[in-house]
Amino acid sequence: MAKEKHTIFIADDEKIIRQGLMCIIDWEELHFEIIGEAANGEDASHFILERNPDVVMLDIRMPKKNGLDVVKEIREKGYQGKIIILSGHSEFKYAQTAIRYGVEYYLTKPIDETELYDAIKEIRENLEKETKSSETMEAYRDKTRAMVLYDVLIGQQKPDAMEAFKMHLDSTSYQVVIYESYSHKHTDMKYPFFELLKVTENDTSSYEHILLDKNEVILLKGEDIQKKFQKFIEHYEREQKPQENSPLDSLFIAYGRVVNDPKDLSLSYKDAAALLERRFFCENHQHTIGYERLPDLEQQSSLELNEERLQDYCRRLIGFIQITKRNQVAETLQELQENLYNSKEDIHKIKLFLTDLYLSIKEKIAHLYHNLEIPFPSNTDIISNINDKYYLYEIILFFTEQFEMIMQAIGTPTTNNIMDDIIYYIEHNYMDNIKLETIAPLFGYNSSYLGKIFAKKAGIGFNMFVDQIRVEKSKELLQNTDLKVYEIAEKVGYRNVDYFHTKFKKYMNQSPAEYRKQYEKEI
Numbered sequence: 001m002a003k004e005k006h007t008i009f010i011a012d013d014e015k016i017i018r019q020g021l022m023c024i025i026d027w028e029e030l031h032f033e034i035i036g037e038a039a040n041g042e043d044a045s046h047f048i049l050e051r052n053p054d055v056v057m058l059d060i061r062m063p064k065k066n067g068l069d070v071v072k073e074i075r076e077k078g079y080q081g082k083i084i085i086l087s088g089h090s091e092f093k094y095a096q097t098a099i100r101y102g103v104e105y106y107l108t109k110p111i112d113e114t115e116l117y118d119a120i121k122e123i124r125e126n127l128e129k130e131t132k133s134s135e136t137m138e139a140y141r142d143k144t145r146a147m148v149l150y151d152v153l154i155g156q157q158k159p160d161a162m163e164a165f166k167m168h169l170d171s172t173s174y175q176v177v178i179y180e181s182y183s184h185k186h187t188d189m190k191y192p193f194f195e196l197l198k199v200t201e202n203d204t205s206s207y208e209h210i211l212l213d214k215n216e217v218i219l220l221k222g223e224d225i226q227k228k229f230q231k232f233i234e235h236y237e238r239e240q241k242p243q244e245n246s247p248l249d250s251l252f253i254a255y256g257r258v259v260n261d262p263k264d265l266s267l268s269y270k271d272a273a274a275l276l277e278r279r280f281f282c283e284n285h286q287h288t289i290g291y292e293r294l295p296d297l298e299q300q301s302s303l304e305l306n307e308e309r310l311q312d313y314c315r316r317l318i319g320f321i322q323i324t325k326r327n328q329v330a331e332t333l334q335e336l337q338e339n340l341y342n343s344k345e346d347i348h349k350i351k352l353f354l355t356d357l358y359l360s361i362k363e364k365i366a367h368l369y370h371n372l373e374i375p376f377p378s379n380t381d382i383i384s385n386i387n388d389k390y391y392l393y394e395i396i397l398f399f400t401e402q403f404e405m406i407m408q409a410i411g412t413p414t415t416n417n418i419m420d421d422i423i424y425y426i427e428h429n430y431m432d433n434i435k436l437e438t439i440a441p442l443f444g445y446n447s448s449y450l451g452k453i454f455a456k457k458a459g460i461g462f463n464m465f466v467d468q469i470r471v472e473k474s475k476e477l478l479q480n481t482d483l484k485v486y487e488i489a490e491k492v493g494y495r496n497v498d499y500f501h502t503k504f505k506k507y508m509n510q511s512p513a514e515y516r517k518q519y520e521k522e523i
Contacts, residue, residue: 005033009051010087011044012037012059013068017109023055025117030124036304041065048074049078053081055123060087071101075172076223082123086111100260149210149219155266171221176256176268177229178215178276182287215276226258230433233288234496241506252279257291280347281340281392284437295342305345305353311313317403321365324407327421331428333396340392354395355386358402365406374409377402393438404443418443419457422450430469436462470494471507478516485512 008027012018018037035053038044042064048056057073058067065073071083084105099106105119153176154391206225209218220226233253256271271291282289300411313336340350377385389395422443426434436454439462440447454462470492477488489500497510504512 005031006124007035007051008032008055008057009035009044009047009053010037011039011041011062011067012057013039013062014059017059017086021111021116024111024113025120026411027120027291030117030120032120032124039063041067041070045070045073047078048081049077052079055082055084055120057086060085068101069159071103075101082127084119084123100294104256104262114401148429149208150212152265153212153217153219153269155270172224173221173226173258174219174262175226175229175258175269176265176272177220177253178255178269178272179217179218179251179253180215180276182250182252206499212269213273215273217272219265229255233290240394251287252276253288253291255288257514275349280350280390284391284393305340305343305349309339310357310360313357314364318361318364318368321361321403321406322368322410324411325421326404326407326418327424329403330400330421330425330443333399334429337396350392350397351386351389354399355383358382358386358399369410372409374406400443417453422454423458426466426469430466430473431491434466434493466493467503468507471504474500474504474512475508475515478512479519481519488512 010018010021012021018039022034022037030411032055034048035051038047039062041062044056044058044062045065048070056079058070060067062070067085067087071085082105083101083103084107085103086107086109088109104335105123107115107119206222207218207220209216211217220229254275256270256275257270259265261266268291271294274294275289275291278289278293314333316332317329320326320332340353343350345353359379359382362379362382366374366376383397386395389398422439436451437447440450443450445453451462454465458465460468474488474492477483477491481488483491485500486497489495489497492500494500494503501511504515508515510518
């Protein structure tokens with residue numbers, strides 16, 4: 001019985017290349033039939049969407065629409081066939097973009113006969129496997145979507161399970177979101193997050209919801225709902241903390257990267273699961289964390305929590321404590337926090353490191369100031385206190401309070417000294433997500449009291465002072481660099497360029513771009 005022929009379509013703006021591709025190999029032998037050709041991207045796109053060939057060969061550079069734009073369009077409109085991209089050597093940089101759209105084959109011109117033959121042969125074998133797999137799909141129709149999704153998320157690459165996944169959950173892009181109760185003390189969530197999605201997305205087919213390893217997992221399917229989710233997250237993150245009794249007040253959300261191939265879905269799930277485990281590193285009132293917050297693996301490899309590192313921090317912190325340099329103590333603790341964030345060690349070992357650090361500082365301070373009555377906690381209380389903390393910022397706050405207590409016992413600083421230290425800290429950290437509630441503990445105050453002291457001494461509120469510092473720094477960048485406005489916004493601590501525009505115009509009565517033009521005219 002003769003095998004059924006597969007169909008192929010060729011698009012290239014050079015006729016001689018199209019003719020060469022038709023003759024370079026024996027298509028009949030490989031059970032392929034060439035059903036059409038095109039000399040530009042628009043004709044190619046129309047033909048592919050109308051005739052749905054099994055295989056498409058596309059040149060990168062074509063008139064009216066280039067090959068990558070064609071790939072993007074046909075993928076978004078549901079084309080699932082195999083794609084071979086043809087390009088010159090200088091265009092190989094486009095390969096990464098092509099891969100994002102599911103292009104599995106990338107051949108450089110001039111086309112090598114053997115390379116093309118091998119690629120087509122491999123495609124034919126894959127098409128035959130897919131045809132064979134489709135015949136067994138009936139056996140999986142009774143398998144629930146949740147079970148299929150479970151197999152794919154945990155990385156079990158069973159061919160039949162993957163086919164069932166495509167049958168039930170097919171999309172052009174995927175993103176995994178995991179959520180749980182924000183409070184460690186309470187397991188009840190006021191609002192299931194997938195119910196919130198129904199408020200913003202009427203088409204419930206755009207996401208799936210399952211329980212996996214006791215975690216609530218959502219799979220977002222398609223660019224539209226992923227964009228809505230990202231806007232939802234960005235809107236929340238602009239708030240310092242969720243309003244009381246708001247939906248997010250009871251939720252903690254971790255989300256992985258967006259992937260285009262179902263085989264890569266486990267990567268997005270692993271991102272989100274790893275982030276959930278890293279809640280220890282979150283800030284106070286932080287309810288969301290995304291894949292971009294995962295530490296760099298190369299940076300991790302050099303951050304070992306060894307005895308040498310412990311003694312270095314011990315020496316520096318004791319030195320700053322002795323001369324009551326609060327700003328240096330705060331900066332050293334911030335550096336420690338960042339290094340621990342990038343450490344490859346698990347949370348248990350991090351807590352042991354911090355316990356050893358504090359006990360070492362306590363021992364040396366007690367020895368240096370043996371004639372003073374410094375009210376240190378007992379070693380048992382110290383160990384218990386650090387071990388029982390859920391978050392790193394809570395341990396850093398404990399350190400800050402303890403170091404302030406030691407400095408108070410050694411000498412009594414004035415409020416003016418503290419203000420100088422706070423202003424110094426702001427001037428050197430304005431580019432970070434700096435807030436009064438995170439600054440206050442570093443200097444031994446609660447945020448409400450420090451805000452009153454700051455406003456009285458500086459004559460303006462804390463947030464206004466930070467904004468003025470940022471605007472002044474942005475003016476320097478606008479004058480002395482060619483950086484774009486959004487790049488300057490990021491460098492001075494504004495994540496949202498529109499918010500930066502608003503603040504700049506408030507203080508300067510003109511936009512950043514207008515300020516730069518005026519400055520260039522005056523020089």
